[in-house]
Amino acid sequence: MNAYLNRVLDDVRTKHSNEPEFxxxxxxxxxSLEPVIDQHPEYEKVDLLGRMVEPERMYTFRVTWEDDNGxxxxxxxxxxxxxxAIGPYKGGLRFQKNVCPSIIKFLGFEQTFKNSLTGLPMxxxxxxxxxxxxxxxxxxxxxFCQAFMSALYRYIGPDVDVPAGxxxxxxxxxxxxxxxxxxxxxxxENGVLTGKGLSYGGSLIRPEATGYGAVYYxxxxxxxxxxxxxxxTIACAGFGNVTWGICKKAAELGAKxxxxxxxxxxxxxxxGVVTEEKINYLLxxxxxGRNRVQDYADKxxxxxxxxxxxxxxxxxxxxxxAMQNDVHMEQAKQIAGNGTKYYIEVANMPTxxxxxxxxxxxxxxxVAPSKAVNAGGVATSGLEMSQNSERLSWTAEEVDAxxxxxxxxxxxxxxxxxxxxxxxxxxxxxxxxxxxxxxxxAMMEQGAF
Ligand code: GLU
Numbered sequence: 001m002n003a004y005l006n007r008v009l010d011d012v013r014t015k016h017s018n019e020p021e022f023x024x025x026x027x028x029x030x031x032s033l034e035p036v037i038d039q040h041p042e043y044e045k046v047d048l049l050g051r052m053v054e055p056e057r058m059y060t061f062r063v064t065w066e067d068d069n070g071x072x073x074x075x076x077x078x079x080x081x082x083x084x085a086i087g088p089y090k091g092g093l094r095f096q097k098n099v100c101p102s103i104i105k106f107l108g109f110e111q112t113f114k115n116s117l118t119g120l121p122m123x124x125x126x127x128x129x130x131x132x133x134x135x136x137x138x139x140x141x142x143x144f145c146q147a148f149m150s151a152l153y154r155y156i157g158p159d160v161d162v163p164a165g166x167x168x169x170x171x172x173x174x175x176x177x178x179x180x181x182x183x184x185x186x187x188x189e190n191g192v193l194t195g196k197g198l199s200y201g202g203s204l205i206r207p208e209a210t211g212y213g214a215v216y217y218x219x220x221x222x223x224x225x226x227x228x229x230x231x232x233t234i235a236c237a238g239f240g241n242v243t244w245g246i247c248k249k250a251a252e253l254g255a256k257x258x259x260x261x262x263x264x265x266x267x268x269x270x271x272g273v274v275t276e277e278k279i280n281y282l283l284x285x286x287x288x289g290r291n292r293v294q295d296y297a298d299k300x301x302x303x304x305x306x307x308x309x310x311x312x313x314x315x316x317x318x319x320x321x322a323m324q325n326d327v328h329m330e331q332a333k334q335i336a337g338n339g340t341k342y343y344i345e346v347a348n349m350p351t352x353x354x355x356x357x358x359x360x361x362x363x364x365x366x367v368a369p370s371k372a373v374n375a376g377g378v379a380t381s382g383l384e385m386s387q388n389s390e391r392l393s394w395t396a397e398e399v400d401a402x403x404x405x406x407x408x409x410x411x412x413x414x415x416x417x418x419x420x421x422x423x424x425x426x427x428x429x430x431x432x433x434x435x436x437x438x439x440x441x442a443m444m445e446q447g448a449f
Contacts, residue, residue, distance in 0.1 A: 019102035089125030092166030113435030158191030211245015213376015238322030259310035262293030
């Protein structure tokens with residue numbers, strides 16, 4: 001590999017040796033950039049890569065809140081403003097027990113490239129807290145969100161940094177967060193958050209967008225292979241908002257999602273999560289706060305496998321849509337052994353780097369990277385920001401048509417970028433290169449920052 005790239009990677013490995021997720025994503029992205037760096041010796045002079053792997057700034061703050069029994073708790077809040085070269089920082093907030101600087105930074109780094117791929121003017125950011133929403137009452141969630149926003153509000157704004165949801169943060173949390181922002185600022189700046197409710201400036205299709213976008217992207221891959229989605233079986237993981245959107249769109253297009261997973265195991269439904277009742281039940285499982293996928297098996301009388309992941313089931317398409325590092329070498333081997341042709345990442349960094357490289361090397365297998373496949377969520381957040389600044393709402397059809405166009409463009413741009421550097425139909429490298437190009441150009445033109 002190119003000497004400059006190697007030096008930057010070595011520095012990151014040394015400096016962030018206690019941040020494995022962050023190192024992992026930097027290794028993954030930089031390993032695609034060799035042909036670009038070779039063609040742009042000027043990047044080394046200004047240390048462009050060294051700048052790119054260093055967040056512009058990162059806030060850490062205390063969040064103190066009171067539970068329903070009158071006991072007080074203290075959590076850590078984070079907001080990482082990773083790269084603002086092409087627009088206001090943009091990215092979700094994650095509330096989950098394991099949230100730490102490494103996870104926030106890996107997500108912020110990924111977000112920078114993802115947002116660039118959407119073609120919209122959004123920089124990369126991410127935030128969250130090690131708060132565990134499981135089993136909390138609505139009132140506790142509200143008090144936590146208010147305390148979180150009381151610290152965060154001074155760092156964000158519609159033209160500064162625009163948070164949204166991620167794991168543990170959905171419409172309910174965004175509502176509480178926005179309410180507190182409005183109270184503290186005494187202005188109605190609803191462009192400060194996305195994923196809002198429709199009554200105060202949310203966008204139609206935003207809840208569906210990540211899942212729909214993933215299926216639109218998948219359709220472009222299938223078209224490239226002269227194949228079609230009709231009749232295909234899909235293995236999904238998780239049962240959250242993203243998986244819900246995939247089930248819905250896949251069913252509409254004649255395919256079926258046959259697996260879901262949770263912390264307790266996975267379910268296999270040979271008829272597919274295709275009926276309205278089944279698809280809506282995912283929302284019920286989520287809002288119940290039980291965090292158990294077995295409930296689906298109990299309700300619909302299908303197979304439940306405790307403590308296992310769904311990747312051993314034989315399907316046409318695998319779409320890991322649960323969380324980071326869900327697919328290790330063991331699962332990758334199962335997927336390859338089953339002869340699955342399409343491995344379409346959905347969750348942020350769902351595959352370990354060795355597993356991803358293994359899958360990419362499988363003859364005939366097509367691997368698509370999450371930063372491209374799941375970009376429809378943040379892209380639709382970008383559309384929500386446009387509607388807020390225009391002070392009007394687009395119809396569902398208008399938003400959906402834009403989303404569709406953006407996903408096709410991301411696929412085509414990625415394919416073209418790989419082609420340009422003689423890499424063939426390499427969607428992983430292509431997404432990294434295409435995402436990088438725009439941010440790099442903006443940074444070069446803006447001088448030292
Ligand atoms: N958390 C989502 C992501 O990973 C959405 C972010 C947003 O809409 O700003 O891209």
